Amino acid sequence: MDLSNRTVFIVGGTSGIGRELARRFAAAGSTVAVGGRSAEALLELSHEGIGTFGIDVTDGASVAHARDAVLVRYPELDTVVTMPGVMLLEDLRDPAHFEAAQTTIGTNLVGTIRVVDAFTPHLVQRGAGTTIPWLFAGLNPARPIQSQYIYLKLRRLGLGGLAGRNTARLAMAADVPASILAALTGTSIDNATDWTNFAKRDWTGYISSRRSDS
Numbered sequence: 001m002d003l004s005n006r007t008v009f010i011v012g013g014t015s016g017i018g019r020e021l022a023r024r025f026a027a028a029g030s031t032v033a034v035g036g037r038s039a040e041a042l043l044e045l046s047h048e049g050i051g052t053f054g055i056d057v058t059d060g061a062s063v064a065h066a067r068d069a070v071l072v073r074y075p076e077l078d079t080v081v082t083m084p085g086v087m088l089l090e091d092l093r094d095p096a097h098f099e100a101a102q103t104t105i106g107t108n109l110v111g112t113i114r115v116v117d118a119f120t121p122h123l124v125q126r127g128a129g130t131t132i133p134w135l136f137a138g139l140n141p142a143r144p145i146q147s148q149y150i151y152l153k154l155r156r157l158g159l160g161g162l163a164g165r166n167t168a169r170l171a172m173a174a175d176v177p178a179s180i181l182a183a184l185t186g187t188s189i190d191n192a193t194d195w196t197n198f199a200k201r202d203w204t205g206y207i208s209s210r211r212s213d214s
Contacts (some may be wrong), residue, residue, distance in 0.1 A: 003028035007076045010034050011055060011115050012084035014041035021081065022050055033074060035066055057084045057111030058103075067118040078126060080119045082112045092171035173199040 003025050013022045014036030022045065026032045033051030036042060042052035051073060055066035071077060086107045090097040173181055173195040182192035 004030060006030040006079045007074050008032055008079040008081060009053075009070050009074070009077055009119075010081040010083060011057065012036060012082065014038045014045065018081070018083040019045070021083070023048070026050060030079075031074065031076075033070060035070070057114055058106045060114060063114045063118050067122075071122055077119075077122065080115065080123070082115045084108065084111045084115070090167075092168055093174075169195055170199055 006025065008022075008025050008030055010018055010022050010025075010032070011034075012018045013034035015038070018034070018036075019041075022032050022034050026049070031051075033053060034042070034045050035053045035055035037054065037056055039054070042054065046052045051070075053066045053069055054062075056062040084107055086104055088100040088104055090100050169181075169185060172184065173192070176184070178189060178192040178196045181187070181195060182189045185192070187195075
């Protein structure tokens with residue numbers, strides 16, 4: 001993907017990869033605008049000559065308002081990069097984790113869909129345009145970042161995936177028998193049995209409920 005001579009709007013570009021991607025587009029000679037929630041970050045980017053817009057992707061009205069403002073200022077917009085994202089720690093044993101899950105999905109998934117839906121009519125009307133729906137874009141924005149690279153980056157930040165995976169498996173082991181755990185997670189029946197023993201769940205109630213349902 002050619003980064004030069006474009007007019008690009010990067011949603012979620014106030015920090016991290018999105019921010020550096022905005023600078024990369026600008027360095028290549030493109031006209032760049034960034035959307036985000038941090039007023040401080042938006043102000044800093046405006047001092048670099050980058051257009052800035054407040055946007056909350058969890059709010060449909062905010063997305064629509066930002067779209068209208070962007071298109072008034074940049075009617076030649078031809079590229080939209082969607083990179084909004086949150087990473088919230090969850091303990092699946094705590095019922096309160098559901099709220100965190102809703103926030104993650106509402107931002108990372110539904111938020112991206114809102115942005116794409118909002119700008120698609122404009123791009124279609126232009127007859128040409130690009131939407132890049134990566135949460136983690138690579139050095140080439142047309143491709144997502146490689147999984148091994150993001151894994152190493154997260155490890156450096158102390159965000160290893162093993163603890164979260166084990167927490168999820170432990171929670172599942174407390175809800176289903178070993179045979180089902182093995183089938184769902186692709187692990188061996190012996191390993192699944194160890195997990196269910198560790199969860200210390202009595203499965204007589206589960207068997208009774210299955211019999212009553214049949």
